[in-house]
Amino acid sequence: MKCPDLTDLPSPPPGKTGWPWTESAPAVPKVRSNGSAWPRISVITPSFNQGIYIEETIRSVLLQGYPEIEYIIIDGGSTDKTLEIIQKYASWIKHWESKKDKGQANAINKGLAHCTGKFFNFINSDDYFAAGTLALVAEKLETCDLLIGKCINFSDDGTQEIWESGQMDFRALIRQQGAFHQPATWLRLDYLCKAGGFDDLYQYCFDWDLIIRYLAMYPRVRKCEEVLAYFRLHATSKTVSQQPGFQRDIASVLLKLLRQPEIPQLHAPCDHTLRRAVFYSHLRRLEESASESKFKRACKAIALSFSDPIVRLAPTGGLVGFMRRLAKGKL
Secondary structure, three states: OOOOOHHHOOOOOOOOOOOOOOOOOOOOOOOOOOOOOOOOEEEEEEEOOOOOOHHHHHHHHHOOOOOOEEEEEEEOOOOOOHHHHHHHOHHHOOEEEEOOOOOHHHHHHHHHOOOOOOEEEEOOOOOEEOOOHHHHHHHHHHHOOEEEEEEEEEEOOOOEEEEOOOOOOHHHHHOOOOOOOHHHEEEEHHHHHHOOOOOOOOOOOHHHHHHHHHHHHOOOEEEEEEEEEEEEEOOOOHHHHOHHHHHHHHHHHHHHHHOOOOOHHHHHHHHHHHHHHHHHHHHHHHHHOOOOOHHHHHHHHHHHHOOOHHHHOOOOOOHHHHHHHHHOOOO
């Protein structure tokens, strides 16, 4: 489907101006400079009771000026004004539905059944794409397996911060030394499917799990300097309000990947990270054990440290950090 023009869409709500309300991205030529057709791009929006934000999301997809897009919205049975807004834009949406689902990953998987594009991303119903994102993706993702750009974290009070990705390889992500921002991370759809897709057992870290598996199989990453998406921080977003859930999912994902025979290169870094987590939990218990002397706790920490020499030498979180805090009387 060709993206609609600004004049094709319903008028924005009163007081809404700028991108993507009263501005659109420049229209992309019908064919590329070499005469070839533009690749189809598939976008899914999983949604549930985000009627206050979803119209901005929808318009940021539809106003890209891109000639070959398929847009899918999978709603989990919203009871607010979400459906009213979706229906306003239904003519430009390939497929949408509103039914109870098993969570965000399950909704995305339902949407994937309708995707036929070459490149893929999902955009949550409280985030939105930057103008011109699809054209950039079409040009830059041709020469790599994964494309990641900058993302702007923003709050409704007007504060903004530009976020750039960290080290992007599966070992760094497993060890939580690397980082990615999902709205600005684009994949090849066929590779995503070959990597196993999204595991809907997880409610929080399903994208982290997928990207680890994806990079283990398809490691060519390209970073671009452009801002590709805007990520909204608000009190009800999962990133802000449900951190314990993320921590539970991380441990569960690592255990799953450790036992996954199809991608053996994941086993060693997952084993290391899980052992490190166990070591740190023991250190935390020693820190909280005020009934024992400093000397006794120091001896126990040293004994524990021999379980993993790499972990024990970490300057702040491992044995060295523990000893420093102990010596300064902070424990």
